[in-house]
Amino acid sequence: MTSMQYAKWDARFDTVLRRLASTFAVLVWSSAICFSLYIVLLYILAYFTGDMTRWNHGASEFYVEGMPIATGGIGVHFLAGAVILLLGSIQLIEAVRNRWIGLHRLVGRIYLIASLLTAIGGILFILLHGTIGGPVMNIGFFLYGVLMAAAAVATYRHARAKRIAVHRAWALRLYLLAIGSWLYRMEYGFWFLFTGGLGSTPDLTGPFDQVMSFFFYLPNLIILEFVLRSSYRANSIGTKAMASLALLMATLLLLLMTLIFVVEVWGPAIWERDTH
Known part of the structure; x- marks a missing residue:
């Protein structure tokens, strides 16, 4: 292959990678929006209509009569969690960060507050009631909440100090944590x-369930740390071709799982509510 042909193929794969990355990002956001609407329609509206037993849909045990603080904590977790799923991806859009700085800052403040509330609400529920999966799940989800709160504080602190590069690194960590509840369900969907x-049991105490108590957020953070700290760049055509194929497969799998969840889980739960 001549240098001119190499440059042409290299440019083509650059274009393919950019388009696939954009498609994947849009799909992640769309899937997260579907999940956030599911949260709002199933859990938040159930609170306002007084049908709190709907919170115990499936294997969930979120509503416990006689424990108003725990119930309030998980309710805040639901509401604020829906907000961060809706707003998080906006902060990753380069045009918003560079051209509409005021919007970026406004959305960022709401996003950070919602992230803190999500973490605090979840931690409060774990401390007062505990998760369905027992001690291992309690530890995994408690750590998840602590990391989210810490990432939110660090993101704000570095933004205030105008350490933009460090701020963006913490914002990426927070984003991966913030979409954790969505990732948790997607990863379960892939596994099933x-x-x-x-390895999964109805009470979420099986070996796979125990691994998942940590797997939905720790590997993502580890991979991100590797990317942030590495000076490696994919320069070869072969590497770009493999990256394009991997991203294409990930996009197709995510599309498939989103459709399955909408048809089999999120949609029926919402429609079932409407028929009551």
Whole structure:
């Protein structure tokens, strides 16, 4: 292959990677929006209509009669969690960060407050009631809440100090944590699709469930740290081709899982509510 041909193919793969990355980002946001609407329609509206037993949909045990503080904590967790799913991806849009700085800052403040409330509400529920999965799940989700709160504080602190590069690194950490509840369900969906639920039990105490108490957020943070601290750049055509293929497969799988969740889980839960 001549240098001219190499440059042409290199440019083509750059274009493919950019388009696939944009498509994947839009799909992540769209899927997260669907999940946030599910939260609002199933849980938040159930509170205002007085049908609190709807909070215990499926294996969930979120509503416990006689424990108003724990119930309030998880309610705040639901509401604020829906907000961060809706707003988080906006902060990643380069045009918003560079051209509409006022909007970026306004959305950022709301996002950070909602992230803190999500973390505090979840931690409060764990301390007062505990999760369905027992001690391992309690520890995993408690750590998740602590990390989210810490990332939100660090993101704000570095923005105030105008340490922009450090601020953006913490904002990425916070984003991966903030979409954790969505990732948790997506990863369960992949597992059940390919293994039929191997190692998972209805009370979420199986070996797979215990691994998932940490897996939905820790590997993502580790990979991000590697990317942030590495000077590696994908320069070869072969590497770009493999990255394009991996991103294409991830996009197709995410699209499939989103459709399955909308049809099999999120949609029926909402429609079931409407028929009551």
